[in-house]
Amino acid sequence: MDFIDQLRILASRIANTRSVIQTEEATKNAMIMPLIQILGYNVFDPLEVTPELVADVGTKKGEKVDYAILKDGKPIILFECKKAGGDLSINHAGQLFRYFHVTEARFGVLTNGLVYRFFTDLEQPNKMDEKPFFEFNILDFKERDVEELKKFAKAAFDLETILTTANELKYTRAIQTRLNEWMVSPSEDFVRLVSSELLGSKRFTPAIRDQFTLITRRAFEQLLGEKINERLKGAMAPESISLQEPAPAIQQLKAELDAAAPSVDPQIVTSSEELEGFHIVRAIVRGLVPTKRVVMRDAQSYCAILLDDNNRKPICRLRFNNREKLRLGLFNEKKDEEVVSLESPDDIYNFAAQIQSALKSYLPQAEG
Known part of the structure; x- marks a missing residue:
């Protein structure tokens, strides 16, 4: 082991x-x-x-x-x-x-x-x-x-x-x-540093400080969300790309992914816990289906983990929007959802049998 x-x-x-x-x-x-x-x-x-x-x-x-x-x-x-x-x-x-x-x-x-x-x-x-x-x-x-x-x-x-x-x-x-502290509550010195080139000769007044503190925090949040979504998009790609491939091929693939990707609601930000939970679910069902068939579709209220990106084939739901109270939605043979509490994303492994059972219900008998 x-x-x-x-x-x-x-x-x-x-x-x-x-x-x-x-x-x-x-x-x-x-x-x-x-x-x-x-x-x-x-x-x-x-x-x-x-x-x-x-x-x-x-x-x-x-x-x-x-x-x-x-x-x-x-x-x-x-x-x-x-x-x-x-x-x-x-x-x-x-x-x-x-x-x-x-x-x-x-x-x-x-x-x-x-x-x-x-x-x-x-x-x-x-x-x-x-x-x-x-x-x-x-x-x-x-x-x-x-x-x-x-x-x-x-x-x-x-x-x-x-x-x-x-x-x-x-x-x-x-x-x-320190970076995490600045993301949540940017210090005045940090805000002054990142805004200095933007302000030019303008004086750093209390009003400008308050304005740019909010802008800095929002910029951090958006940047983090974009990075997570980029990682998620890469994880969902059918095949990984070799770093030895020529740049035009990479650019072409990126263009195809961008064109195929659905528009992202700016209010929906995939958290690191949701991304971790998604990969745990993929690991749990890896022996049943190729992992590329297991897809995450994020929404404002929950993250749906689906087979073949099909809403009619839910494997489970990550209800992680309240980080103080992580919850997992499990489905029975009637597709009724039962919600259980988690201490951390790693607790998803405790429900491996239910997750595998939900996925098997969508597979032909020979495949399951």
């Missing part, structure tokens, strides 16, 4: 049981130890995974860290665990800080079983940074997150490789956070 499939199974189990996991010990047993096991380390071998590793730290005697992963008898990764959903602020990482300083481990992980924050010493040697360079959410991860997590697996672990990318990851994450 692939690494990502093991993570999805664990995520599904955690989503179904998290409400009954109330203590730190239960969190370790049900959430954290299984993830360490998925990384390839034997949690039952104390020479590989040592629980409550003890060492004297300065005047503090008998200090313990929850788990230490060992290689050649020396710690390489330290885990500080909190109960499921517990606070992961840096103020709750005291033991991890102290242990990082006195062991040879170069990585510390602060986790509550749902979120894993990875730290190292980029700022000052042998002193753990206050900000993580990588964060993994077991209930909300993307393929690029899985690729980064896989670097910590026993079979792939290489100290220099991880450290080489850690600095880039840290700053990439910081820039993404």
